[in-house]
Amino acid sequence: MKKFAAANSAKRAIREAEIALDEALTRASTMMARLPELRRQAGLSATVGQVVLRHTGDTIAALVTAQSSMSLAHNALEAVRLDHHIPITAAGPDEDKPPPGVTQDLAVVANAA
Numbered sequence: 001m002k003k004f005a006a007a008n009s010a011k012r013a014i015r016e017a018e019i020a021l022d023e024a025l026t027r028a029s030t031m032m033a034r035l036p037e038l039r040r041q042a043g044l045s046a047t048v049g050q051v052v053l054r055h056t057g058d059t060i061a062a063l064v065t066a067q068s069s070m071s072l073a074h075n076a077l078e079a080v081r082l083d084h085h086i087p088i089t090a091a092g093p094d095e096d097k098p099p100p101g102v103t104q105d106l107a108v109v110a111n112a113a
């Protein structure tokens with residue numbers, strides 16, 4: 001029973017971390033999208049704020065990398081569950097999950113930043 005309880009706690013923790021990364025990426029992307037319009041509204045030239053845009057873009061790229069790493073951690077956690085014969089518990093819709101051993105290909109996004 002200890003393994004099952006620990007697995008459930010780990011499942012919740014990793015899901016919360018995934019949601020936090022999604023939220024951070026959404027907020028950073030929204031900020032990035034707003035910056036050029038705000039600059040234009042302030043009547044500033046296109047060269048103003050380029051450093052801010054670059055750092056925001058770096059942040060977005062880092063968040064995409066973090067999401068990919070979290071996905072790999074999720075897969076590793078699943079491997080531990082299987083290795084120790086811990087029963088599976090539902091943690092959300094299965095239809096949007098890739099098949100075992102397959103990760104979402106976000107490298108294109110990370111490399112574009």
